[in-house]
Amino acid sequence: MSEFFPEVPKIVYGGPTSRNPLEFKHYNPDEVIGDKTLKEHLRFSVVYWHTFSNPLSDPFGAGTAVRPWDDGSNSVPNAQRKARAAFEFFEKLGAPFYAFHDRDVAPEGKTLRESHANLDEVVKVFKDEQARTGVKLLWGTANLFSNPRYMHGAATSPNLDAFAYAGAQVKKAMEVTHDLGGGGYTFWGGREGYSTLLNTDMKRELDHLARFLHLAVDYKKQIGFTGTFYIEPKPKEPTKHQYDSDTAACLNFLRTYDLLPHFKLNLESNHATLAGHEMMHELEAAIGAGALGSIDANTGDPLLGWDTDQFPTSIYLTTQCMLCILGMGGFTTGGVNFDAKVRRESFEPIDLFHAHIGGMDAFARGLKVAHAIIADGRLSSFVTERYRSWDSELGRRIESGNATLTELEAYILPKGEANKNASGRQEMLENLINEFI
Amino acid sequence: MSEFFPEVPKIVYGGPTSRNPLEFKHYNPDEVIGDKTLKEHLRFSVVYWHTFSNPLSDPFGAGTAVRPWDDGSNSVPNAQRKARAAFEFFEKLGAPFYAFHDRDVAPEGKTLRESHANLDEVVKVFKDEQARTGVKLLWGTANLFSNPRYMHGAATSPNLDAFAYAGAQVKKAMEVTHDLGGGGYTFWGGREGYSTLLNTDMKRELDHLARFLHLAVDYKKQIGFTGTFYIEPKPKEPTKHQYDSDTAACLNFLRTYDLLPHFKLNLESNHATLAGHEMMHELEAAIGAGALGSIDANTGDPLLGWDTDQFPTSIYLTTQCMLCILGMGGFTTGGVNFDAKVRRESFEPIDLFHAHIGGMDAFARGLKVAHAIIADGRLSSFVTERYRSWDSELGRRIESGNATLTELEAYILPKGEANKNASGRQEMLENLINEFI
Amino acid sequence: MSEFFPEVPKIVYGGPTSRNPLEFKHYNPDEVIGDKTLKEHLRFSVVYWHTFSNPLSDPFGAGTAVRPWDDGSNSVPNAQRKARAAFEFFEKLGAPFYAFHDRDVAPEGKTLRESHANLDEVVKVFKDEQARTGVKLLWGTANLFSNPRYMHGAATSPNLDAFAYAGAQVKKAMEVTHDLGGGGYTFWGGREGYSTLLNTDMKRELDHLARFLHLAVDYKKQIGFTGTFYIEPKPKEPTKHQYDSDTAACLNFLRTYDLLPHFKLNLESNHATLAGHEMMHELEAAIGAGALGSIDANTGDPLLGWDTDQFPTSIYLTTQCMLCILGMGGFTTGGVNFDAKVRRESFEPIDLFHAHIGGMDAFARGLKVAHAIIADGRLSSFVTERYRSWDSELGRRIESGNATLTELEAYILPKGEANKNASGRQEMLENLINEFI
Amino acid sequence: MSEFFPEVPKIVYGGPTSRNPLEFKHYNPDEVIGDKTLKEHLRFSVVYWHTFSNPLSDPFGAGTAVRPWDDGSNSVPNAQRKARAAFEFFEKLGAPFYAFHDRDVAPEGKTLRESHANLDEVVKVFKDEQARTGVKLLWGTANLFSNPRYMHGAATSPNLDAFAYAGAQVKKAMEVTHDLGGGGYTFWGGREGYSTLLNTDMKRELDHLARFLHLAVDYKKQIGFTGTFYIEPKPKEPTKHQYDSDTAACLNFLRTYDLLPHFKLNLESNHATLAGHEMMHELEAAIGAGALGSIDANTGDPLLGWDTDQFPTSIYLTTQCMLCILGMGGFTTGGVNFDAKVRRESFEPIDLFHAHIGGMDAFARGLKVAHAIIADGRLSSFVTERYRSWDSELGRRIESGNATLTELEAYILPKGEANKNASGRQEMLENLINEFI
Ligand SMILES: [Co+2]
Ligand SMILES: [Co+2]
Ligand SMILES: [Co+2]
Ligand SMILES: [Co+2]
Ligand SMILES: [Co+2]
Ligand SMILES: [Co+2]
Ligand SMILES: [Co+2]
Ligand SMILES: [Co+2]
Known part of the structure; x- marks a missing residue:
């Protein structure tokens, strides 16, 4: 149980006055907020790719990560050892969930068949470790x-074989996810986009993408997988422009191709800001369409134009996320998935703990602040009151689709001018948020 | 006929070697390219707001525009004189179309009724001038x-009266547009968005916006207006975030509220780039949905974060636009509408001519280049060839929705690896474009 | 004393649990932190332009501000009444300083002479009000x-007369600032930049800018004004590119033209981020050169590309500012100047109070947090420790300029590889900051 | 001579009507423009790192480059074979220069001594190949x-050993550059910057950077290397913020530490735009300080926030570069260095030819256009005329430092208002540029 992180104890809750970097200051998993424990609300998930498979290289330099459990080989035993290290990490951290790509966990073979076999060998370890620890798969x-x-x-490849290969890979990954009792399966658009429009038939590529997702929907039914299908928007990187940009x-794509009933969105903070939206905008846009499923919790650097995937530490960001998530009634199959990586200069195993503890504390605070704001009631009352004029006879007629422009003209012409507006009180509301932070 | 721009002759085509800033170098309206004249292809339109009503102020300083026909009063006669100056401009420039907002052309009165009456007085001049010159209204x-x-x-105002007033204003503007034989009517989302999400019920506001557009659709039918309804995306400014962001x-909004059959898009270059997309991306996205109607032709400064609405002079940009527009078969009711303004430092009437001549020449060149590229055929052949593998038995099965993941796996497993990819040849294609510029 | 804001009492400190939007939650002016009161540390200043002269218009719409003391006339008595309203505001808010431009406070006349006279009339009221209230001029x-x-x-105008006029205007504004006992005088580069390089002789314009500042330095000496000269960087807006971009x-400009001894910088948060830098970067860059004088405290919207000049409410931002300012030993002549404006939708006088109270509370919290972090010592110890290898014999030799490349090679060649790096611990340090927020 | 690119002939000039992708359309090396041949004007240089050492990986995927001469080993013979492939490429392309980093050309050894030895082995091939082909080293x-x-x-590392190791590496690289007759040596700030300010002593790091450069200046003198030292600005990536940001x-850094006499700037287009400046701005800023040395010719994608290092194909960009470079009298030791890489999808050797041919043609056109604009004279006359008012008695007095604010006031007060401004004519000038494109 202490093979891989011998110096790190189980991370416990030390409270806000703790100065121990290896204790939670705010995340007390069994504390009840509203009708649920923090653990149930937040459903934290650790990502395998950044935390266990990312060498911390960047386009200008080699990997720096020091991972004592990794012998550097591309072998299955090495992957299995990494899997056990990962579960020790999940357990010590107290993360109830994890998420992975097929290729994060097992080495790619010389053939697809070999890759499948490698994956199966590691999945066996996952199964054992899940049983041993109770940690679950959020999505594959x-x-x-x-x-x-x-x-x-x-x-969306012009090469049919790439499509076919991808289909076979998704089939296997879905089977494995199903086998591990995964709560969902995520489609992030990788390189579904283009480097230049000059060589691209965008319409045909989008048609292919829709066909691909329909194939997955069909196969899901066939194997009886009942987890949620998530689609994760990102506007750019690695391609110049990704189709699932925001x-x-x-939603437009899913509606166009009759896929909306089969998908929910997995929204990532850093992808939202890269697309020019606040995370809260994306959350509300998805919630408004009944389509928010899960979140990839991280943060970007607002001054950098690439996906920095940093651990979230801003209480403002986590409060905004939790206001939306509490507002929609909380997660069902989704959770707070840390699609985040330590900096290249934070290359030691202990940095992985600091990073996750900080992110979990930040979300725990965000949850508490959001809950308090909702309980306080002033914010939501202000918003409700602001639209009061619509709760009139005319407002109702318009909202129900029974008015006409002629009627509106007849109403406003004799008045000559509209009733006065009220101040939007943005500054007062920003101060109100600060009362709780 | 020469009351307002006495020193400016009718702008004629002088050809590429002309060094006269008041001659076209490339826009020869009656020259035939493919099956149409340049005039028919490009359907240039001058905007009233920037060219005749913009004082050239900015947030840091007062207006600089010197407009000899403007006596500075807010009177109807002043507005009528401006209208005549505008038509002299359209005529000398040889622009077959123009576009306007209600408040650009006539002063706002103390009551809506008075504003309606003021508008009617100016519209009379428009009618006369349209008849005299043959210039037409692209959209109102x-x-x-x-x-x-x-x-x-x-x-999307929380103030019901603002909605009602806007409805009455749209009703009148549609009537006037209809009366002037306008080819379309445009909805640009002005302040339909938010300054902060803290005080905003986004879902309710979007419901209201959809109701508003349905009211307009109903009224259009009622009065027998057969022009096109355009919706114009813009991501931000004046609001922090506009609902019609791109x-x-x-399209997602229109699909959600069953409005797609009633609207086409009017795409503006500068709004595209502010939203993080190339204009060509937005054009292809709209064309793919059968929803491109018209374009607002301008350019932004890629290093500035606001809508600079500059006149387009890049032949690369105009070529890309015309490749898309020729590709979809050309405009029907839409056109190339110069939603562009001269710089605050270009404050003299003659600058308006320089600016429009430059924009028209740039689009004429873009049209010629795009036509030549299409006639050459190498670019489209390259793209077609790139997707050749899809024209196979398996490709057809997938495209027609008759394949399964199991079938794809059965195809690729024995092969072990996908067929090799071909180079995307981006650099070669960029060079190919340069062959024609 | 209660003529203009009759419903607003003197703003008092209510403490963190107060829910009264017109009380400070954190700014207790006489509370001592370290060796100074909050009032002495923070030296808050209200700006006349945004708070008393901004109509809250934007490029897409007319002003919305409701200011009962403003009769809408361009008269001196109206300006004087506004001046008295301003001082009532300063006093009720408890702001010890204010700042203004000449044209904010008095109407521009038909001639420069008339403008001078108008200014003098308002300055008389300022003098009286300063005496009555004890409020001081931070800078003019x-x-x-x-x-x-x-x-x-x-x-930098190509028009010599614009230069001359500006010189005369600065002369007068310096005299008035001197007369009012102002602590400084600020040069913000307005339109010192360009709209296009095509029409610009950048070198000649920069030479002129330097001459202009030297003229001011000379005149300062002549009249015996001992306040600080500040220069305020901003990268763009209104011009496409401002010379004083960051x-x-x-600093490069000041060094080039031998002006560095005569100027300190006034750094604005929103200008920093528009230039692609964190405010903390700009502060440290200026402090490193011994050139930080004062700050314009506001915040931008990281998703918008223009200067939104919002009131600062992020405790992270204010903490970073105060870490730097405490680190350099605090302000001397400068202060925390709210170069910030309420949103166009926050148009009532009371919004001005909400906005300033929020900003003052945010900075008071930032000060307390920064002080606690410094007192705690872990952050600065970490940084000091990180550079420990430099406190060696070789480190000292290099730092003092006594080493050679040959010597370095001789040192490292036999070792073959450098000593191991230590983790940068970014995540741990970000968590540490959160311990104090 | 045709070992590595057997199907590619020597690239020749085919003229503007050529449709052969392996011919120059505009770059005719011996054609004379003004007083020099195109070859002498443009001094094209190929970079070793992108063209011969970049595997075309990205943060989301493995390298794609197919390079038949590369056996995949990290051996010296493999590096030597690559060197011969590179010179065959330079020769067939007709590039007179190349540039490299030490680690591009030879494998890093287990010790620094071994790395030195590996480098020496490859440099021998370089020497032979330089002698054989006449290709020269622009800079190392x-x-x-x-x-x-x-x-x-x-x-700027907190680890003294990293500094020492870097010093030894620079010493060797300078020796090698000197040995190969290199025209210059470039310092690009790699990771000289920070990931977070929380762990950084910026002032101490900048002091160290200055010391480092002084060490290099001293050693340059010692070995008698007379090439130019270049410093290359870049604002971010790989670090969050690079010290040499623009x-x-x-210039500010160099002035602060008395280094300006020893360095010129190597400006890269994509770095300029990442820093928020047009390339033309950076060029003029450097030229104004007498500090422009060379350019890294590439282009960025204005919608992407990272350094895409694309080959330049915009004639507008190349025209602007050449207007500046001709304006300063042309290059001395510097040149047009293609710090550009083919897209990851352009993975075949032939793509390297397409890319460079396109870039060379684009710069040849830019040179011809710029020369024609200068010969035409209208643009520079307009600019000169625009500042005419400064060529007056008063203008001369101000420019020579003999005026006072009092004198300016005495001049303008009686006038009351400044002389009228003239239009900036931005649109006319943009059209003028298009006359030549
Ligand atoms: Co993600
Ligand atoms: Co991401
Ligand atoms: Co528009
Ligand atoms: Co626009
Ligand atoms: Co400011
Ligand atoms: Co500002
Ligand atoms: Co470079
Ligand atoms: Co670069």
């Missing part, structure tokens, strides 16, 4: 972007 | 954002 | 950008 | 950012 997915075969995309683009 | 619209009554939006957001 | 300045005469810049550009 | 440099030892920077930051 397939990596359809790293191998050069996917250079032009997978479902919530609106995903 | 209503200004639902300048008056403080619209501070919180118009259709093509995808508009 | 001249508006060299709003009038069309400055369309091409003032000191701290580095200002 | 050392890679001080890829190895994990440099994770915290090299000259021209102004570099």
Whole structure:
């Protein structure tokens, strides 16, 4: 049980005055907020790719990560040892969930058949470790972007074979996810986009992408997998422009191809800001469409134009997320998934603990602040009151689709001018939020 | 006929070697490209707001525009004189179309009734001038954002009266547009968005916006107006976040509320780039949905974060636009509408001519280049060839929805690896474009 | 004393549990932190332009501000009444300082002489009100950008007369600032920049700008004004590119023209981020050069590309500012100047109070947090420890300029590889900051 | 001579009507423009790192580059074979120059001594190949950012050993550059910057950076290397914030530490735009300080926030560059260095030819256009005329430092208002540029 992080104890709750970097200051998993424990509200999940498979390289330099359990080989035993290290990490951290891509967990073989077999060997360890620890799979997915075969995309590749290969990979990844009792399966658009429009038939590529997702929907039914299908928007990187660029683009795509009933969105903070939206905007846009499923909790650097995938530490950000999530009634199959990585300079195993503890504390605070704001009631009362004029006879007529422009003209012409507006009170409301932070 | 721009002759085509700033170098209206004249292809339109009503102020300084026909009064006769100056400009420039908001052309009165009456007085001049010159109205619209009554939006205002007032204003503007034989009517979302999510019920506001557009659709039918309804995306400014932020957001909204059959998009270059998309992306996204109607032709400064609405002069940009527009078969009711303004430092009437001549020449060149690229055929052949693998038996099965993941796996497992990819040849294609510029 | 804001009492400290929007939750002016009171540390200043002269218009709409003391006339008595309203505001808010441009406070006349006279009339009221209330002038300045005469810049105008006029205006504004006992005088580059490089002789314009500042330095000496000269960087807006774009550009310019001894920087948060820098970067860059003088405290919207000048409410931002300011030993002549404006939708006088109270509370919290972090010592110890290897014999030799590349090679060649790096611990340090927030 | 690119002939000039992708359309090396041949004007240089050492990986996927001469080993013979392939490429392309980092050309050994030895082995091939082909070294440099030892920077590392190692590496790279007759040596700041300010002593790091450069200046003198030292600004990536962020930051740094006499700038287009400046701005800023040395010719994607290092194909960009470079009298030791890489999807050797041919043609056109604009004279006359008022008695007095504010006031007060401004004519000038494109 203490093979891989011998110096790290089980992370416990030390309270706000603790100065121990390896204790939670705010995340007390069994504390009840409203009708649920923090653990039930937040459903934290650790991602395998950044935390266990990312060498911490960047485009200008080699990996720096020091991972004592990794012998550097591309072997199955090495992958299995990494899996056990991962579960020790999940357990010590107290994360109830994890998430992975097929290629994060097992080495790619020389053939697809070999890759399948490698994956199966590691999944056996996952099964054992899940049973031993109670940690569950939030969602699985397939990596359809790293191998050069996917250079032009997978479902949207001009190369039919890339599509077929991707289909076979998704089939296997879905089976494995199902087998592990995963709560969902995520489609992130990897290289589904373009490098230049000059060589691209965008319409045909989108048609192919829709066909691909329909194939997955069909197969899900066939194997009886009842987890949620998530689609994760991102506007750019690695491609110049990804098709699933933001919530609106995903919803429009899903509506166009009759896929909306089968998908919910997995929204990532850093992808939201790269697309020019606040995370709260994306959350509300998805919630308004009944389509929010889960979140990838991280943060970007607002001054950098790439996906920095940093651990979230801003209480403002976590409060906004939790206001939305509490507002929609909380997660069902989804959770707070840390799609975040330590900086390249934070290369030691202990940094992985600092990073996750900080993110979990930040979300625990965000939850508490959001709950308090909702309980206080002033914010929501203000908003309700602001639309009061619509709760009139005329307002109701318009909202129910029974008014006409002629009627509106007849109402306003004799008045000559509209009733006065009220101040939007943005500054007062921003101060109100600060009362709780 | 030469009352307002006495020193400016009718702008004629001088050809590429002309060094006269008041001659076209490339726009020869009656020259035939493919099956149409340049005039028919490009359907240039001058906007009233920037060219005749913009004082060239900015947030840091007063207006600089010197407009000899403007006596500075807010009177109807002044507005009528401006109208005649505008038509002299359209005529000398040789622009076959123009576009306006209600409040650009006539002063706002103390009551809505008075504003209606003022508008009617100017519209009379428009009618006369249209008859005299043959210049036509590309589209009309209503200004639902300048008056403080619209501070919180118009259709999305929490103040019911703002909605009602906006409805009455749109009713009148549609009537006037119909009366002038306008080819369309445009909805740009002015302040339909928010300054902060803290005080905003986004879902309710979007419901109201949809109701508003349905009211307009109903009234259009009622009065027998057969022009096209356009919706114009813009991501931000004046609000922090506009609901109609880009093509995808508009299409998603229109689909959600069963409005798609009634609207086409009017895409503006500068709004595309502010939303993080190339204009060509937005054009192709709209064309793919059968929803491209018209374009607002301008350019932004890629290093500035606001809508600079500059006149387009990049042949690369105009070529890309015309590749898309020729690709979809050309405009029907829409056109190339210069929603562009001269810089605050270009404050003399002659600058308006320089600016439009430059924009028209740039689009004429873009048209010629795009036509030549299409006639050459290498670019489209390359793209077609790139997807050749899909024209196979398996490709057809997938495209027609008759494949399964199991079948794909059965195909690829024995192969072990996908067929090799071909180079995307981006650099070669960029060079190919340069062959024609 | 209660003429203009009759419903607003003197703003008092209510403490963190107060729910009264018109009480301070954290700013207790006489509370001592370290060796000074909060009032002495923070030296809050209200800006006249945004708070008393901004109509809250934007490029898409008319002003919305409701200011009962303003009769809408461009008269001196109206300006004097506004001055008294302003001092009532300063007093009720408890702001010890204010700042203004010449044209904010008094109407521009038909001639410069008339403008001077108008200014003098309002300055008399300022003098009386300063005496009555004890409120002081943090700094004065001249508006060299709003009038069309400055369309091409003032000191950098190609029009010599604009330069001369600007010189005369600065002369007067310096005299008035001196007369009012102002602690400083600020040069913000208004339109000192360009709209296009095509028409610009950048080198000649920069030479002129330097001459202009030297003229001011000379005149300062002549009249015996001992306040600080500040230069305020901003990268863009209103011009496409301002010469004083950021701290580095200002320092380089000042060094080039032998002006560095005469100027300190006034750094604005929103200008920092528009230039692509964190405010903390700009502060440290200026402090490193011994050139930080004062700050314009506001915040931008990281998703918007223009200067939103919002009131600061993020405790992270204010903590970072105060870490730097405490680190350099606090302000001398400078202060925390709220160069911030309420949103266009926050148009009532009471919104001005909400906004300033929120900003003052945010900075008071930032000060307390920063002080606690410094007192705690872990952060600075970590940094010191991180550079420990430099406190060696070789480190000292290098730092003092006594090493050579040959010596370095001789040291490292036999070792073959450098000593191991230590983790940068970014996540742990971010968590540490959160311990104090 | 045709070992590595057997199907590619020597690239010849085919003229503007050529449709052969392997011919120049505009770059005719011996054609004379003004007083020099195109070859002498443009001094094209190929970069070793992108063209011969970049595997075309990205943060989301493995390398795709197919390079038949590369056996995949990290051996010296493999590196030597690559060197011969590179010179065959230079020769067939007709590039007179190349540039490299130490680690691009030879494998890093287990010790620094071994790395030195590996480098020497490859440099022997370079010497032979230079002699055989006449191709010259534009500049050399050392890679001080890829190895994990440099994770915290090299000259600015908190780890003294990283500094020492970097010093030894620079010493060797300078020797090698000198030995190969290189025209210059470039310092690009790799990781000289920070990931977070929380763990950074910015002032101490900048002091170290200055010391490092002084060491290099001393050693240059010692070995008698007379080439130019270049410093290359870049604002971010790989670090969050690089110290040499733009021209102004570099000049300010160089002035602060008395280094300006020893350095010129190597400006890269994509770095300029990442820093928020047009390339033309950076060029003029450097030229104004007498500090422009060379350019890294590429282009960024204005919608992407990272360094895409694309080959330049916009004639507008190349025209602007050449207007500046011709304006300063042309290059001396510097040149047009293609610090650009083919897209990851352009993975075949032939793509390297397409890319360079396109970039060379684009710069040849830019040169011809710029020369024609200068010969035409209208643009520069307009600019000169615009500042005419400064060529007056008063203008001369101000420019020579003999005026006072009092004198300016005495001049303008009686006039009351400044002389009228003239229009900036931005649109006319943009059209003028288009006359030549
Ligand atoms: Co994610
Ligand atoms: Co991400
Ligand atoms: Co528009
Ligand atoms: Co626009
Ligand atoms: Co400011
Ligand atoms: Co500002
Ligand atoms: Co470079
Ligand atoms: Co670069």
